[in-house]
Amino acid sequence: MSRYPVTWRFLDALEAVAAFLWPRRMHRYTGVLLLVPAVALVGLLVAGLFQMGDSSLRLLDTETFEQSEDYSLANYRDLIEKPTYFTVLWRSTWAAALVTVLTLLLGFPYAYAMVRTRSAWRRKALLVSLFLPFFIGQVVRAYGWLVVLGKTGLVNTLLGTLGLGPFKMIYTFPSLVFGLVQYMLPFAVLLLAPAITAIDEELESASESLGAGGWRTLWHVVLPLARPGLVASAVVVFTLTLTDYAMPVVLGGGTNDFIANAVYDAFFRISDNGLGSALALTLVVFGSTVVAVMLGLLGAGTLGMRGRGNAR
Amino acid sequence: MDKRRPFDRRDFLLGSAAAAATLPFGGLAFAAAPAKPKELVVRVWGGEWKDAIDPGASKSFTANTGIAIRYDETEDNELQPKLWAAIKQKRRPPVHVNWDTTTNATKSALRNMGEDLSDLSNLGGLLPVAKPLGFDKWPLVNVYSYVYVLAYSQTAFPNGAPDSWSVMLDPKYKGRIALYNDGIGFHPAAQVAGGGKVADIPKNMKACWDFIGKLKAQKPLLGEDPDFTNWFQKGEIDLACTIVTNARGAKKNGVKVAWTVPKEGAKMDTDALWVPKGLPANEVYWAKQYVNHALSKEAQQVWCDGLGLPGVNPNITPPADMVGDPAYPTKDEDFKRLIRVPNKIQVENEKEWFGRFKQIMQG
Numbered sequence A: 001m002s003r004y005p006v007t008w009r010f011l012d013a014l015e016a017v018a019a020f021l022w023p024r025r026m027h028r029y030t031g032v033l034l035l036v037p038a039v040a041l042v043g044l045l046v047a048g049l050f051q052m053g054d055s056s057l058r059l060l061d062t063e064t065f066e067q068s069e070d071y072s073l074a075n076y077r078d079l080i081e082k083p084t085y086f087t088v089l090w091r092s093t094w095a096a097a098l099v100t101v102l103t104l105l106l107g108f109p110y111a112y113a114m115v116r117t118r119s120a121w122r123r124k125a126l127l128v129s130l131f132l133p134f135f136i137g138q139v140v141r142a143y144g145w146l147v148v149l150g151k152t153g154l155v156n157t158l159l160g161t162l163g164l165g166p167f168k169m170i171y172t173f174p175s176l177v178f179g180l181v182q183y184m185l186p187f188a189v190l191l192l193a194p195a196i197t198a199i200d201e202e203l204e205s206a207s208e209s210l211g212a213g214g215w216r217t218l219w220h221v222v223l224p225l226a227r228p229g230l231v232a233s234a235v236v237v238f239t240l241t242l243t244d245y246a247m248p249v250v251l252g253g254g255t256n257d258f259i260a261n262a263v264y265d266a267f268f269r270i271s272d273n274g275l276g277s278a279l280a281l282t283l284v285v286f287g288s289t290v291v292a293v294m295l296g297l298l299g300a301g302t303l304g305m306r307g308r309g310n311a312r
Numbered sequence B: 001m002d003k004r005r006p007f008d009r010r011d012f013l014l015g016s017a018a019a020a021a022t023l024p025f026g027g028l029a030f031a032a033a034p035a036k037p038k039e040l041v042v043r044v045w046g047g048e049w050k051d052a053i054d055p056g057a058s059k060s061f062t063a064n065t066g067i068a069i070r071y072d073e074t075e076d077n078e079l080q081p082k083l084w085a086a087i088k089q090k091r092r093p094p095v096h097v098n099w100d101t102t103t104n105a106t107k108s109a110l111r112n113m114g115e116d117l118s119d120l121s122n123l124g125g126l127l128p129v130a131k132p133l134g135f136d137k138w139p140l141v142n143v144y145s146y147v148y149v150l151a152y153s154q155t156a157f158p159n160g161a162p163d164s165w166s167v168m169l170d171p172k173y174k175g176r177i178a179l180y181n182d183g184i185g186f187h188p189a190a191q192v193a194g195g196g197k198v199a200d201i202p203k204n205m206k207a208c209w210d211f212i213g214k215l216k217a218q219k220p221l222l223g224e225d226p227d228f229t230n231w232f233q234k235g236e237i238d239l240a241c242t243i244v245t246n247a248r249g250a251k252k253n254g255v256k257v258a259w260t261v262p263k264e265g266a267k268m269d270t271d272a273l274w275v276p277k278g279l280p281a282n283e284v285y286w287a288k289q290y291v292n293h294a295l296s297k298e299a300q301q302v303w304c305d306g307l308g309l310p311g312v313n314p315n316i317t318p319p320a321d322m323v324g325d326p327a328y329p330t331k332d333e334d335f336k337r338l339i340r341v342p343n344k345i346q347v348e349n350e351k352e353w354f355g356r357f358k359q360i361m362q363g
Helices: A006-021 A024-056 A074-081 A083-116 A120-135 A138-149 A154-161 A173-197 A201-209 A214-225 A227-242 A246-251 A259-269 A273-298 B009-021 B048-065 B076-088 B102-110 B165-169 B187-193 B206-216 B225-233 B244-252 B281-294 B297-307 B332-336 B343-362
Strands: B039-043 B068-072 B097-101 B141-153 B177-180 B221-223 B239-243 B257-260 B266-274
Touching (some): A024 A273, A083 A120, A083 A173, A083 A259, A083 A273, A083 B343, A120 A173, A138 A154, A173 A227, A201 A214, A246 A259, A259 A273, A259 B076, A259 B343, B048 B068, B048 B281, B048 B297, B097 B102, B102 B343, B141 B225, B141 B244, B141 B297, B177 B225, B187 B206, B206 B343, B221 B225, B225 B244, B281 B297
Parallel strands (some): B039 B068, B039 B097, B177 B221, B177 B239
Antiparallel strands (some): B097 B266, B141 B239, B141 B266
């Protein structure tokens, strides 16, 4: 009986199959092969965008509730002429900017503490606190805030014992921003942590040994070196907030819609696929433009991506 | 199944025996019934709504036919494009029977998405409100009426019901009023409360939009059916324009809420059942029989009792708690205070009205 382990024989068989399917002369194209699934998936999404583009140029016929055969720009004209859509887009953008700034302000110290702490126990506690909300999901968390901040919720009950309130703390724009910041914080911290980890601690020590205080070291040494993480966090938090649907539904009280809510309404409330597609494409173009501007101003190199010659 | 084949003595004997055994169904031709599916999928709204149709129509249907009923609680607005896409692509639709708003069902009917229900035996003798307006045949059948009442917290109104929709403009209730998030059910009331006329709908709705504009300053909450119950329960609101079933459900759950039809009137509308095209022939037959059964006196009595709504079968009686309630109209004077907007007008103007409402509320 062969002393060759079963697992080794299995792997040898797999290699033989791979060699048959992908002979040696094709090995220089292995990278392309590995990209094919991702490109196919992106291709499907792009195909979907083209279909939405076609739909966005067709009007809804309210006699038959079918889309028109002819093309027109009427849906896009609606987006420009009707103030609702500008209001909603502006609100989404403003909220995204606000949430990004607040999340970075809160997320950076958290990530720094998590990375730099000497105590393994403290690091684990910070990590667990960060990840726990991930297991709960956005909608459940939003409803949790309704319970905590509602008129008969925990906060108003505690304030009531001091003879204060009750105060209206939900179904407002501030409560929506609050909920979004709480949701986006883990994303920001997870993107900041590797950037801070990559900063050699000795650089901070060197700065302090040369007389710079903590704040100067932070401003002149840590923050510039953490820039890739800051930019990555900003891009991710901004785009996730801009396109959010659930938080405005739960915490917005119906009067603080984001652009994603308007897209939903167009598709599902008034059955106008053309208008919904126009809104969705506008969101894609707008979001992509903002990200492109951000990366253009800050440079894609800030994400750790550089051209040839910089491979490590 | 060919219902027009020649009728002979054998059919008579079989049919009589079948009819005697299935009296509650009043009209199913079991003798020539096609193969039964294991189950029928019925789209329903959750909560009180599902709890009402289950004992009303579904359990008795299952008891008599052996066909199980499974519920699909996908929102009506979200199921609609899925149904349309499936039918257009000649795929099997996800449900056998769609319990839908008449407005939505009308949109589907305009796209020729539904089976013709004209041959249902229980259609004869129903109230006129059962027939969909604007269609020669029956692509859908209305199953009950409901009223968008002014629901109010009895804690906030210890002296009884407010008499006018204008109470929503009282600064005392700023931030404590609620509407449906698409404005549904409120337009006719707002039109009259704003000093306009029902007859001007849809040509001139300035009064409606002016009233809603004033309401915007009151910072209303906008939501769906379950939100109203939740908000009343948590003390977040004192007033709401909502379907009476929701207010009744909240009251049954111990919430101190009541409702009224104010002096300006309230909108009355209907819900419907329809069977989407694209199902196998035998399943179409049994789906239609489910609809037929839902129109019977026995099914309607229990179903509509659960909802607290007046059915389309004239032989049912109101539940005890709804006797004399203006939101359960039975007499002419009850109907005088209720405003009915033809579904065709609602469908044609839905996008415009929705857009105006959103423009006001999102601004």
